[in-house]
Amino acid sequence: MTTARFVPGTFTPAPGRGRRGRMLATHARVETALTLRHGEQILLTLLIPLALLLGLSLLDVLPAGEFAGMERVDWITPRILALAVLSSAFTGQAIALGFDRRYGVLKRLSATALPRWLLVAGRLVAALVVVALQVLVLGGVAALLGWSPSAAGIAFGVVLLALGTLCFGALGVLLGGALKAEAVLALANIVWFVLLLAGGILMVPSALPDAYATVVALLPSGALAEGLHAALVDGTFSAGACAVLAVWTAVAAAIATRTTKLT
Numbered sequence: 001m002t003t004a005r006f007v008p009g010t011f012t013p014a015p016g017r018g019r020r021g022r023m024l025a026t027h028a029r030v031e032t033a034l035t036l037r038h039g040e041q042i043l044l045t046l047l048i049p050l051a052l053l054l055g056l057s058l059l060d061v062l063p064a065g066e067f068a069g070m071e072r073v074d075w076i077t078p079r080i081l082a083l084a085v086l087s088s089a090f091t092g093q094a095i096a097l098g099f100d101r102r103y104g105v106l107k108r109l110s111a112t113a114l115p116r117w118l119l120v121a122g123r124l125v126a127a128l129v130v131v132a133l134q135v136l137v138l139g140g141v142a143a144l145l146g147w148s149p150s151a152a153g154i155a156f157g158v159v160l161l162a163l164g165t166l167c168f169g170a171l172g173v174l175l176g177g178a179l180k181a182e183a184v185l186a187l188a189n190i191v192w193f194v195l196l197l198a199g200g201i202l203m204v205p206s207a208l209p210d211a212y213a214t215v216v217a218l219l220p221s222g223a224l225a226e227g228l229h230a231a232l233v234d235g236t237f238s239a240g241a242c243a244v245l246a247v248w249t250a251v252a253a254a255i256a257t258r259t260t261k262l263t
Helices: 020-037 039-058 072-102 105-109 116-144 151-176 181-198 210-217 220-234 239-259
Strands: none
Touching (some): 020 116, 039 116, 151 239, 220 239
């Protein structure tokens, strides 16, 4: 009589949806790897912010009155970090999602057990990982240039970077999931330039007309840049900046989970 090699039931099929945490981790890992392998994404998310950090820190491009007696690199670095978040979490995510839809990636993912909200969450987690790598590289280069952030505000800065990433990531998914790839490519880059030049990143609200300064302070770009400046330069926590980012995040994520198209 032959003895069974395996205990009965060892290979019994158990169909069903996997654990949500595991699905989220796997999806986020894939999205992160795809982002880091894409040359144009690296240019947008790292090389351009790095070039601006070096150029604006070493060259007399911005008016000297902006720095109010502080080191140029101390004033520039928080705003370059805000730009890095904008580049990767918003522009990069929007363009990647738009072309994923065009080439049928999301349509194929829809045949799996991944719910729509997890598709959004996975991209946001991937954006957090990319931003963490950006901060390490840009912060290291800024330190070599003499950057000395406020020790008391570093924890505040980390909170703002995470919240800003979630905010711009949700906005990127909202844009990339609703429009055609060509429209996303054009609009995402236009928004990037507009927010860089007139959205509170390089032009501080205090230097703008009162009415426009109020609008800029309510934009996610202006809130993130000013919040990081307060944290990393002054060592203070900006509750107003966090509130603005939280509201934008909640609204964009709620809309994106309902409007993201598969094709």
